[in-house]
Amino acid sequence: MNLLPSLKTPMTDSAAAAASLTPCMETGLPTDMELVMRVMPMPKDANGNGDIFGGWIMAQVDLAGCVLPGRISRGRVTTVAVNQFIFKNAVSVGDLLSFYARVEKIGNTSITVHVEVWAQRNPADLQTVKVTEANVTYVAIDERGRPRPVRLTA
């Protein structure tokens, strides 16, 4: 028995309008990149001013950035280069950080990704701010840590 038709109820104009909203319009977060990681920094990640250490953010970007290269190369990858790192806005304790990634280039053994970090803060009056962006290159490696060709999946 096909139950689907019974689940189809006519949408009101306002419901249709709400359904047509893209995630970007609702949240301000990117829709053209893949969400690869979310994390919330804690007081231990902050400096004396209460802002989050740049080094902590760099480590998170490195972790987030390797998700797509690991998936594409179906195995171990290592970071070979950080080609660009921009800290656009300060990050605070309690910000919800979303890491979005997009593959920029696939070489013989390397994969370069663009990573953007977006902070969401102040739930009572939600603000979404791009705080960091970076380009990071990873190399697919074998069990001995030697470069291996990237195997593209179908």
Ligand SMILES: CC(C)(COP(=O)(O)OP(=O)(O)OC[C@H]1O[C@@H](n2cnc3c(N)ncnc32)[C@H](O)[C@@H]1OP(=O)(O)O)[C@@H](O)C(=O)NCCC(=O)NCCS
């Ligand atoms: C990454 C590593 C395995 C590469 O070994 P290698 O013998 O230097 O390999 P190659 O020179 O053949 O370069 C491999 C790929 O990296 C790319 N690459 C090397 N240096 C690069 C750089 N500075 N920027 C961008 N890409 C670079 C090469 O273009 C090549 O890509 P391709 O095969 O797609 O054309 C080796 O350098 C290494 O183990 N480094 C330490 C990695 C590490 O510990 N990272 C954690 C942070 S400390």
